[in-house]
Amino acid sequence: xxxxxxxxxxxxxxxxxxxxxxxxxxxxxxxxxxxxxxxxxxxxxxxxxxxxxxxxxxxxxxxxxxxxxxxxxxxxxxxxxxxxxxxxxxxxxxxxxxxxxxxxxxxxxxxxxxxxxxxxxxxxxxxxxxxxxxxxxxxxxxxxxxxxxxxxxxxxxxxxxxxxx
Numbered sequence: 342x343x344x345x346x347x348x349x350x351x352x353x354x355x356x357x358x359x360x361x362x363x364x365x366x367x368x369x370x371x372x373x374x375x376x377x378x379x380x381x382x383x384x385x386x387x388x389x390x391x392x393x394x395x396x397x398x399x400x401x402x403x404x405x406x407x408x409x410x411x412x413x414x415x416x417x418x419x420x421x422x423x424x425x426x427x428x429x430x431x432x433x434x435x436x437x438x439x440x441x442x443x444x445x446x447x448x449x450x451x452x453x454x455x456x457x458x459x460x461x462x463x464x465x466x467x468x469x470x471x472x473x474x475x476x477x478x479x480x481x482x483x484x485x486x487x488x489x490x491x492x493x494x495x496x497x498x499x500x501x502x503x504x505x506x
Contacts, residue, residue, distance in 0.1 A: 347383040354389035379411050384419040409442045432466040450474040454486050461495050472505050
C-alpha cells in the first residue's frame with residue numbers, strides 16, 4: 342500500500358470493503374496494517390480508511406469509536422481547506438461522523454462559523470452542523486453567530502438561520 346499513490350490507495354481501500362475477514366484475529370491484523378492510513382495527509386485516503394474501519398469493525402464499537410476519534414483532526418483540517426469543493430466534502434463527512442459520535446466535534450464548534458466570502462452551500466452545511474453541536478456551554482455564542490446570519494444578503498440563508506435559531 343505504501344508504494345501506491347494516494348488515488349490507488351483509496352481504490353484499494355474501497356475494494357477491500359468487499360472482503361470479509363474469516364476471524365477476529367484476521368480482522369485485527371488488517372486493521373493494524375491499515376492503521377497508519379487513518380492519519381493520511383490525503384483526505385480521501387483517510388476517509389476511505391475510516392469507512393473501511395467502520396465497515397469491518399461493525400461488531401466492535403470501541404474500535405469504531407477509536408477510529409472516529411483519530412480521524413477527527415484530518416476531517417477538521419479538510420473543513421478549512423482552500424478548495425471549496427474539498428471543504429464541502431469535509432463538512433459532509435463531519436456530518437456523517439456526527440451521526441454515530443454526536444459529541445466528537447463539540448469543542449471545535451467555532452470552526453463551523455461561516456466566513457463572509459464563503460459560498461451559500463458551505464454556509465448552509467455549517468449552519469446544520471452548528472445546530473447539531475449546540476450545548477449548554479456554547480449556546481450563547483452559537484445563537485449570536487446564527488443571529489448574525491439572519492441579515493445575510495441571501496434570503497434563503499437568512500431564512501435558514503432563523504429556522505436554525
